[in-house]
Amino acid sequence: MSVWRVILSVLFPPLAVYDRGCGSILIVLILTVLGWIPGVIAALIILNNPKKGV
Template sequence: MSFWRVLLAIVFPPLSVIGKGCGSILIVLLLTLCGWIPGVIAALIILNNPDR
């Protein structure tokens, strides 16, 4: 997880998970629409997951 991805996850969460697949983008987008904090948390969790 690079510094730029983390910074992007804080500023605009859906854009930071673009390389992780369509499902991840949709989940993070929906959570960001519900609230900025849930979107940031979901993006950081997805970025920190080494399996994907």
């Protein structure tokens, strides 16, 4: 996880997880709309997990 991804996940969480798939973007977007902090937490958790299937 790079520093730029962490900064991007704090500023705009859905954009930080754009390469993790549509499902991740939708989950983070919904959580960001419901509350900014849950969106940031979800983005950081998704970015911390390694990619699967690539």
